[in-house]
Amino acid sequence: MLNISDSVKRNDFDDKIEGRALYAGDLRDRDMLYARIYRSQRQRARIREIRLPRLPEGYEVLDYHNIPGINRVPIVYDDQPFLAEGEVNYIGEPILLVLGRDRDVINGIMSEITIEYEDLEAINTIEESILKPYVYCFADDNSKIEYSFTRGDPDLHIDRAEKVFQDRFHTGYQEHAYLEPHSFTCEVVDDNIVVHGSMQCPYYVVEGIKRAFGWDESRIRVIQQPTGGGFGGKEDYPSIPAILCALGAIMTGKPVQLVYDREEDIISTTKRHPSDIRIKSYLDANNSIIAMDIDVRLDGGAYAGLSSVVLQRTIFSATGVYNIENLKVRGGAYATNKVVSSAFRGFGGPQALFAIEMHMENIALALDMDPLEFKREHFLRDGDLSSTQGEFRNRIKLDEIAEMVDKDSGYSLKRGSTGKEGETLRGIGLSIFDHGCGFTGAGEADLLKSKVRLMKYADGTVEIFVSSAEIGQGVQTTLGKIVSQELGIPLERVVHNYPDTRYCPDSGPTVASRTVLIVGRLLQECAMEMKKRWDEEEVEIIKVYRYPHDLAWDNETFMGNAYPEYSWGANVVEIHIDPATYKVEVDGIWTVYDIGTPIDMKIVQGQIEGGLVQGFGYGLMEEFDCINGSPRQKSLTTYVIPSSRDFPKPSIRLFENPRRKGPFGASGLGELPIVGVAPAIASAVQNALGKKVCRIPVTPEYIRELMEDGN
Amino acid sequence: MEIKFTLNGEQVTIIDEPTRRLLDVLRDNLGLTGAKEGCGEGECGSCAVLMDGRLVNSCMVPAFTVEDRDILTIEGFRDQERFKAISRGFEKAGSVQCGFCTPGFVMAAEALLRQNPHPTEEEIIAAIEGNLCRCTGYSMIVEGIMIASREGDGLW
Ligand code: FES
Ligand code: FES
Numbered sequence: 001m002l003n004i005s006d007s008v009k010r011n012d013f014d015d016k017i018e019g020r021a022l023y024a025g026d027l028r029d030r031d032m033l034y035a036r037i038y039r040s041q042r043q044r045a046r047i048r049e050i051r052l053p054r055l056p057e058g059y060e061v062l063d064y065h066n067i068p069g070i071n072r073v074p075i076v077y078d079d080q081p082f083l084a085e086g087e088v089n090y091i092g093e094p095i096l097l098v099l100g101r102d103r104d105v106i107n108g109i110m111s112e113i114t115i116e117y118e119d120l121e122a123i124n125t126i127e128e129s130i131l132k133p134y135v136y137c138f139a140d141d142n143s144k145i146e147y148s149f150t151r152g153d154p155d156l157h158i159d160r161a162e163k164v165f166q167d168r169f170h171t172g173y174q175e176h177a178y179l180e181p182h183s184f185t186c187e188v189v190d191d192n193i194v195v196h197g198s199m200q201c202p203y204y205v206v207e208g209i210k211r212a213f214g215w216d217e218s219r220i221r222v223i224q225q226p227t228g229g230g231f232g233g234k235e236d237y238p239s240i241p242a243i244l245c246a247l248g249a250i251m252t253g254k255p256v257q258l259v260y261d262r263e264e265d266i267i268s269t270t271k272r273h274p275s276d277i278r279i280k281s282y283l284d285a286n287n288s289i290i291a292m293d294i295d296v297r298l299d300g301g302a303y304a305g306l307s308s309v310v311l312q313r314t315i316f317s318a319t320g321v322y323n324i325e326n327l328k329v330r331g332g333a334y335a336t337n338k339v340v341s342s343a344f345r346g347f348g349g350p351q352a353l354f355a356i357e358m359h360m361e362n363i364a365l366a367l368d369m370d371p372l373e374f375k376r377e378h379f380l381r382d383g384d385l386s387s388t389q390g391e392f393r394n395r396i397k398l399d400e401i402a403e404m405v406d407k408d409s410g411y412s413l414k415r416g417s418t419g420k421e422g423e424t425l426r427g428i429g430l431s432i433f434d435h436g437c438g439f440t441g442a443g444e445a446d447l448l449k450s451k452v453r454l455m456k457y458a459d460g461t462v463e464i465f466v467s468s469a470e471i472g473q474g475v476q477t478t479l480g481k482i483v484s485q486e487l488g489i490p491l492e493r494v495v496h497n498y499p500d501t502r503y504c505p506d507s508g509p510t511v512a513s514r515t516v517l518i519v520g521r522l523l524q525e526c527a528m529e530m531k532k533r534w535d536e537e538e539v540e541i542i543k544v545y546r547y548p549h550d551l552a553w554d555n556e557t558f559m560g561n562a563y564p565e566y567s568w569g570a571n572v573v574e575i576h577i578d579p580a581t582y583k584v585e586v587d588g589i590w591t592v593y594d595i596g597t598p599i600d601m602k603i604v605q606g607q608i609e610g611g612l613v614q615g616f617g618y619g620l621m622e623e624f625d626c627i628n629g630s631p632r633q634k635s636l637t638t639y640v641i642p643s644s645r646d647f648p649k650p651s652i653r654l655f656e657n658p659r660r661k662g663p664f665g666a667s668g669l670g671e672l673p674i675v676g677v678a679p680a681i682a683s684a685v686q687n688a689l690g691k692k693v694c695r696i697p698v699t700p701e702y703i704r705e706l707m708e709d710g711n
Numbered sequence: 712m713e714i715k716f717t718l719n720g721e722q723v724t725i726i727d728e729p730t731r732r733l734l735d736v737l738r739d740n741l742g743l744t745g746a747k748e749g750c751g752e753g754e755c756g757s758c759a760v761l762m763d764g765r766l767v768n769s770c771m772v773p774a775f776t777v778e779d780r781d782i783l784t785i786e787g788f789r790d791q792e793r794f795k796a797i798s799r800g801f802e803k804a805g806s807v808q809c810g811f812c813t814p815g816f817v818m819a820a821e822a823l824l825r826q827n828p829h830p831t832e833e834e835i836i837a838a839i840e841g842n843l844c845r846c847t848g849y850s851m852i853v854e855g856i857m858i859a860s861r862e863g864d865g866l867w
Contacts, residue, residue: 009802016810017798017817019745019785026744179749179757179811179845228747228811229845262750472809472846602805606847610808613848636754641843644836649850 004485004664007602010477011496012226012470021226024183024197025259032185034103035248035258037241038096038113039268040088043629044136044337045117047086047095053112059100061109066097066251069214073243073303074207075236079137080303080340082212082243088117089136089302090337091629092268094240099248099256122337122629126276126297129334138335139304145311145333149558151389152326157291161282165363169279169355170695171678173624174272174344174617175633177641180228181265182238184245187255192219193246198227199238200469201509202499208239209246223500230471231614232343235511236306237270263634270342271624273298273310273333277318277355287367289378294318296331296352298341305342307333312440314348316562319387320356321398321434322378327387337629343511345611349435349675350618354696357431357679362692371683372412372430376402379432390561393550394596394659394667401570401592401655402432408651409572409590418687425577427688432570433676436563437513437668441555444508444564445547450518451505454483454526456539462487462530463495464523466507468515470498473670474603475515481599482520482663486527487534505542513668516599517565518545520663548661565659567667569593571612571680577688582700582707584620584685589650593672594657597665608652608673615677617642619696716777719787729775733767734758736774737784745785745814749843756842759815760784766822768841783821785814793821796863797856806855808846815842820856828867829860 002008015021038061052061064071064083071085072078084095096113100106123129123143133143184197193215195205202222209220222242227234241258248256260269275298282291296314300307315331333341364374379398385391406412411430418426438444453465464483470476476496484491507519526541533539553560574588589612598604621640624633633639658665682693691706712729715722718741725740734751737743737760746769749757753771760769761783788794797820800806807813816839823830823838830838835853844852860867 007805010807012810013802013807014798016807016813017801018789019814021810022744023747023811025748026738028742028744177845179755179809179843180747181749226810228749229809231845259748261748262752474808606805606808606851609848609850610846611848614845635752636750636843637752641845642848643843644839644849644853647848649853650848 004481005598005601007600008477008481008491010474011480012476016226023180023228024185024225025257027185027196027257029255032255032257033099033101033248033252034106035097035099035245035256036106036110037094037244038098038110039264040084040091040093040095042088042117042119043091044120044122045088046120047084047088048116048118051114053109055109056105059105059109060252062097062099062247062251063095066247067212070211072211073239074211075305076308077139077304079139082240090339092264092339093302094244097244097248099252124336124628126299126334126336129336138300139308143335145304145308146331147311147315147558148330149388150328151387154291154293154326154328157326158282161290162285163283164280165366166278166280167359167362168694169277169358171275171351171354172697173274174622175266175624175639176231176233176344177636177639178229178231178233181260181262182241182269183259184241185255185257186245186249188249188253192221193250195222195242195246196225197238197242198234199224199242200230200234200471200511202467202469202501203506204236204239204509205242206501208243212243213250221500221502224469224498226498227469227471231345232347232511233270234471235343235509237342262636266634266639267631268339270305270340272344273300273307273341273351275314275351277351279355279359281359281363287369289324291326292319292324294329298333300333300335301338301340302335303340305340307341309440310343310348314352316388316436317349317352318356320353321380321432321568322360323380323384324387338626339631345614346671346675347512349671350678353431353433353675354678354682357433358682358693361683372402372406375432386562388558388560388562392566393661395657397594397655397657398432398568401568401594404653404655405570405572405590405592408653409588411572414574415687419690423579425579425688427684428572428574429680429683429687430570430572431676431680431683434566434568435513435668435672435675436566437517438564439512439514440562441553442547444518444545448508448545450508450522450545452507452519452522452526452543453505454523454530454541456530458537461493461495462489465504466519466523467499467501467504468507468519469510471510473607474600475510478516478599478603479520479523482524483527485664486524487531513670513672516666517662517668520666521661524663565662565667567593567595567669567672569672569676571676573680573684575681575684575688577703582703584698584703586616586647589648591650592653592655594655595669595672596657596659596662596667598654599664599666604669605652607669609650611673612650612677613642613647615674616647616681618674619678619681620698623697623699712775714774714778716779717781719783727774729773731774732770733772733774733777734769737769743784743786747811747814749811754843756815756819757812759818759842761818761822764825766819785817788818788821793863793866796866797821797859799862800859801855803858804851804855806847806852812842812844816844816852820859823856824860824867832857
């Protein structure tokens with residue numbers, strides 16, 4: 001039997017490399033119509049009148065009146081319409097759906113549509129949102145979602161403190177820039193709607209169709225096609241194109257394809273939340289942090305999306321890998337008339353970890369201490385509780401991880417000799433981080449109730465039925481390996497197709513680094529039971545997730561196990577700054593991760609390297625911003641993501657620390673590699689410049705600003 | 712307008728607007744969907760094909776310019792020995808994740824190896840600079856091309 005960590009050939013490899021894999025935009029049908037979305041050009045306005053040109057035969061324009069059910073995207077709050085109802089709240093908001101055979105004719109119709117708007121006062125920033133909580137719909141409060149929690153007795157310890165340190169950090173938007181824009185192809189077959197699409201969460205789409213059309217679930221079939229990247233961008237957002245594409249198919253009776261072009265994808269789809277985070281630390285005479293006060297503000301955009309859950313993760317992660325026994329945390333996500341902020345790999349973690357890691361370094365520097373030493377003194381250790389006072393269920397190996405990354409990179413040795421070298425500025429930075437895997441709080445049990453199904457057929461093959469989507473992360477391969485390993489049968493005998501809701505139960509969304517950990521574990525349990533019944537000709541095993549008895553969560557007080565499991569890691573980044581261009585050149589990247597047992601080394605390496613580079617993009621180069629709600633970056637030429645030239649190959653080491661509850665000891669991985677990258681870079685830049693870096697991305701303009709600022 | 716060209720070794724004739732993009736001709740008129748549209752503006756390389764042996768982004772090529780040219784797409788290339796070497800390299804290195812960029816990278820690898828059968832790592836990095844991948848972080852693709860060049864020695 002093979003070692004579960006040994007790499008195998010991915011089951012989707014041949015189809016993809018041969019160009020045979022059919023993405024949703026590759027589907028063709030003789031009768032197929034194309035659809036395009038007509039979008040708001042105004043930031044916040046009432047729609048006075050819509051004037052349509054004369055439509056050629058076979059062309060149609062639909063609006064919200066054509067949605068027979070509830071015109072609200074089902075996410076957390078019911079605030080966002082599929083198609084605008086008389087009012088728009090951001091540039092790019094869908095208003096009309098234009099359908100027909102020929103894309104050029106559709107574009108002609110689009111250019112002749114005119115809308116008379118009555119502009120309303122728009123909100124551009126978090127500050128404005130707080131000052132002017134105007135009445136428009138966001139979450140259930142119209143303008144904000146706010147949470148807070150405390151641990152210990154912060155006020156008492158704040159009074160006793162000898163020293164106080166405070167910082168304020170800003171992080172920018174990040175666009176997912178999956179290579180495949182949003183794509184759907186829908187058709188009505190025998191009175192059922194069949195949806196083929198690019199998505200992470202087929203059952204979110206089922207829910208959306210139930211709502212929008214009032215159809216029974218038995219008439220809805222959602223099939224995930226090969227998906228060209230997701231990164232959270234295809235968690236909640238696809239509900240909009242999916243439902244609009246289905247609307248087209250239902251209204252015309254023809255197959256309809258809706259594929260976004262890159263510009264509309266960048267302008268109108270969800271982004272990582274920009275943040276404004278303030279941290280105040282209170283220290284005793286021994287330079288130990290005895291209390292912290294943290295204030296987190298996220299820019300939520302025009303609708304609530306997943307802001308509430310992202311905000312929860314941001315505040316729960318706000319103390320990073322440190323044991324802070326007296327703690328006050330407040331957080332808010334605020335409505336602005338801009339594109340919606342929502343899920344993005346890391347889900348609030350990257351913002352929180354950038355802030356806490358830089359803050360810890362800043363305190364150390366102010367105390368004239370080595371940052372690693374200062375951090376080490378505050379590390380979470382076995383027996384400590386999380387920020388929400390949850391117990392950690394596995395050994396915490398931060399000391400070992402820190403030591404390993406220090407040794408591999410020579411961080412401590414090099415740190416002394418950085419700074420100016422001729423004209424060039426050299427720096428080295430370090431970050432240590434964690435990521436809670438699985439849904440927040442008791443969400444796995446209360447909201448998801450994941451269900452999986454495993455079938456054994458008479459010919460001895462076994463088939464996996466789950467709703468987990470293969471979005472490039474290799475889930476069909478890793479889940480297949482878990483099942484084959486447990487059953488002791490060759491991987492080739494385990495079949496795993498793309499999810500089709502007709503056959504696959506709802507095993508939850510493909511998010512939150514939960515698939516291997518939660519769905520993988522359930523499948524492993526199915527396989528254990530199947531093994532006992534292997535002699536039977538056909539066996540069907542269905543399992544539903546149950547909340548483990550050693551976890552507890554109170555959703556009112558935010559106390560308990562915020563996540564069922566954690567993964568850990570450390571990065572060191574070595575850089576130099578070109579004095580002529582102010583550009584940061586990365587010379588070396590060293591990483592160490594504790595992800596329990598790796599399920600497939602190649603897949604793990606791919607997740608890590610891809611996540612790192614996406615993190616470097618976030619920390620250094622990816623800039624997205626809006627002027628009066630209008631995005632300045634509308635293409636991959638202006639929204640620049642890393643290319644092959646930008647970053648060197650990282651050194652990757654895994655610290656094996658098998659988890660008791662994970663399948664074969666595995667923990668979650670997908671998000672971990674991105675969450676700690678930005679602080680390592682910022683710390684290296686700070687080290688090179690001898691100036692505080694308080695925001696990301698650390699662009700050449702920002703570096704120039706820092707260098708020209710005399711202090 | 713009528714446009715004649717060689718596609719994957721066969722003569723084809725299409726009738727369409729002269730300014731139609733080669734990418735649409737391939738995908739819509741000819742049903743070859745291996746080339747993907749990632750950006751539509753020459754930035755990502757997902758739509759890359761070979762034109763007379765040179766790598767081009769088919770979203771930037773107007774149909775009339777392919778008259779009498781020789782176009783090779785992933786659908787034609789995948790039956791060749793060289794493809795098999797690239798495929799083995801990509802498999803060993805783990806160069807494929809979501810796969811949307813993959814046919815474009817395969818064509819870029821073929822264009823490079825035709826010019827330079829034994830590229831250095833730097834030369835590979837330069838050759839794929841016009842292809843974007845959001846999943847892998849590139850190093851594993853660079854390695855895949857390196858393995859292909861080594862193990863497919865003599866094919867180019
Ligand atoms: S689609 Fe042609 S370069 Fe991106
Ligand atoms: S593998 Fe997904 S973009 Fe390259």
